[in-house]
Amino acid sequence: MGLLDFLRAKPRNSASVAKDRLRIIVAQERNGRGGPDYLPLLRSELLTVIMKYTKVDIEAVHIELDHEGGQDVLELSVTLPEHSPPAR
């Protein structure tokens, strides 16, 4: 890194961004592994319905399959955006 590079404000290094993104996607994909075959389709249909009624960012929707005491639990969590100001 030269003097000029040093003066330029450097954004967060790209390797740590890569690591964070991988951690999330790998955990998500491991979670769906061994689950029922319809899970990916169910996931995308659920997302379609949520997008139809709300304006949430797709990244704010978490769909997870958990195994608890011999049972599969499908967990859906949606962080709704704050209320937008009423139309005038």
Added chain:
Amino acid sequence: MTEIIVVTSGKGGVGKTTTSASLATGLAQRNHKVAVIDFDIGLRNLDLIMGCERRVVYDFINVIHKEATLKQALIRDKRLDSLYILAASQTRDKEALTQDGVEQVLDELRQDEFDYVICDSPAGIERGAHLAMYFADRAVVVVNPEVSSVRDSDRILGLLSSKTRHGERGDGGVPAHVVVTRYHPEKVAEGDMLSLEDIEEILGLSILGVIPEHDSVLTSSNQGIPVIHNPDSHAGLAYEDLVARLFGEDRPMRFLDVPRKSLLKRVFGG
């Protein structure tokens, strides 16, 4: 006892064939009887990397279809007497590769007292990749320090534990080693490449070997000589270490340090 080792990755172009060639060569250098099989039906390439492309008469599919015997199809390496190559077919018909056919070939290699069979998997997760890993006793998963390769290798690790004979028997699947190739210590130091620790953490597995990105990998493939034969190549030496670690030898990781830059370069860049 014959041990079947699959070299796989999911993603293409990460160094599976280079790794298969050097791994097979390294095992043969230790006086083991080794066969290395190209499972990439339709896209034969291992023969080029091993430097025997002009000696291919019969291939893997010919043996499965009983158009040739295994003995006729195995090509003996020019440099090592105990190393044999079984080339992939150039046929476009991927259906030609069958589970029974693969099993028969592997059984015959067992009867011929091969110590190791290296299965060089094609990219992807289709038939060729599935059959390359299905009968394996051990896996070498080749990963590049790059997001798509790491994600794909995690997927492959999942398949190794479920969609293999060991996995179906419920004994935990195929034990896997991770090998990182095309590693740039400089880029890691600058924070622009995933480090070994990052990859270990994401995959939850320790790394068996690191092969640095090095020009010698290209020159070796140009010449058709597996890079492990080159004693001046860092990549070759790293492969040699990797083979030693498979036998439980304690070899510290090498070639991970960043060469020091001169003061001038550090101040002015470059």
